[in-house]
Amino acid sequence: MDNNINTKSELVLPDLGDVKRIQVIEWLKQPGEIVATGEAVVEVETEKTTFVIEAEQGGELTQILVPAGSMVKSGDVLAKITLTTS
Numbered sequence: 518m519d520n521n522i523n524t525k526s527e528l529v530l531p532d533l534g535d536v537k538r539i540q541v542i543e544w545l546k547q548p549g550e551i552v553a554t555g556e557a558v559v560e561v562e563t564e565k566t567t568f569v570i571e572a573e574q575g576g577e578l579t580q581i582l583v584p585a586g587s588m589v590k591s592g593d594v595l596a597k598i599t600l601t602t603s
Contacts, residue, residue: 524599524600525579525597525598525599525600526573526574526576526597526598526599526600527594527596527597527598528558528559528570528572528573528578528594528595528596528597528598529592529593529594529595530561530570530589530590530591530592530593530594530595531570531591532591532592533561533563533568533591536563536564536565537564538563538564538588539561539562539563539588539589539590539591540561540562540563540586540587540588540589541559541560541561541583541584541585541586541587541589541595542560542561542562542567542585543559543560543585544558544559544560544581544585545557545558545559545560545569546558546559546578547578547581548578548579548580548581549577549578549579550577550578551575551576551577551578552572552575552576552577552578552598553572553575554572554573554574554575555571555572556571556572556575557569557570557571558570558571558572558578558595558596559595559596561589570595572598574598574600575598575600576598576599576600577598577599578596578597578598579596579597579598579599580596580597581595581596582594582595582596582597583595583596
């Protein structure tokens with residue numbers, strides 16, 4: 518019996534405060550790459566500053582849902598990560 522269970526997690530843009538414009542600037546990881554908990558995955562920019570969004574859980578980045586250059590808002594799902602647990 519296989520004890521590994523694959524589950525999906527979403528990389529969600531957190532609330533960045535009172536900002537009007539948020540743009541995805543650069544993906545620091547690409548689909549197929551492994552990301553660790555707390556590792557920087559994507560860089561976004563507001564009219565005030567640049568933020569690096571980190572993975573809340575480690576796993577494989579399986580899908581980027583929002584390409585670089587896209588405008589987003591807090592709460593948007595940016596990517597999907599497949600988690601593997603034993």
